Amino acid sequence: MKVISTDKAPGAIGPYSQAYVVNGMAFCSGQIPVDPATGEIPDGIAAQAEQSCKNVGALLEAAGSDFDHVVKTTCFIADMDDFAAFNEVYAKYFTSKPARSCVAVKTIPKGALCEIEVTALVK
Numbered sequence: 001m002k003v004i005s006t007d008k009a010p011g012a013i014g015p016y017s018q019a020y021v022v023n024g025m026a027f028c029s030g031q032i033p034v035d036p037a038t039g040e041i042p043d044g045i046a047a048q049a050e051q052s053c054k055n056v057g058a059l060l061e062a063a064g065s066d067f068d069h070v071v072k073t074t075c076f077i078a079d080m081d082d083f084a085a086f087n088e089v090y091a092k093y094f095t096s097k098p099a100r101s102c103v104a105v106k107t108i109p110k111g112a113l114c115e116i117e118v119t120a121l122v123k
Contacts, residue, residue, distance in 0.1 A: 008058035010034040019059045026063035030117035031055035045082040045113050049089035052116045068096050069121040075102040076115040
């Protein structure tokens with residue numbers, strides 16, 4: 001097992017790792033839309049989905065993978081009314097259309113509107 005850690009994605013805000021690589025697979029913790037450079041969360045679902053995807057991309061890169069190697073995502077959104085806007089941004093990054101679950105949840109850490117976790121093959 002290899003622990004993955006990068007300053008290009010937000011640090012863990014609890015007792016967990018950003019990601020692990022095990023047997024050629026990367027298991028990434030959920031990424032909320034915190035800008036790792038500023039610690040800020042942008043306004044609106046589109047901007048937050050964009051930042052969450054960028055954070056996922058940083059973890060994938062650190063793990064030796066990329067969006068084309070993602071096999072499964074789990075997406076959490078705070079309001080199903082944001083589903084279409086979230087999907088519009090998501091579709092720009094996950095062009096290989098990995099398997100996915102997307103659910104609305106009551107709250108997401110730091111008041112975020114979305115969170116994305118992924119499992120990917122390592123290149």
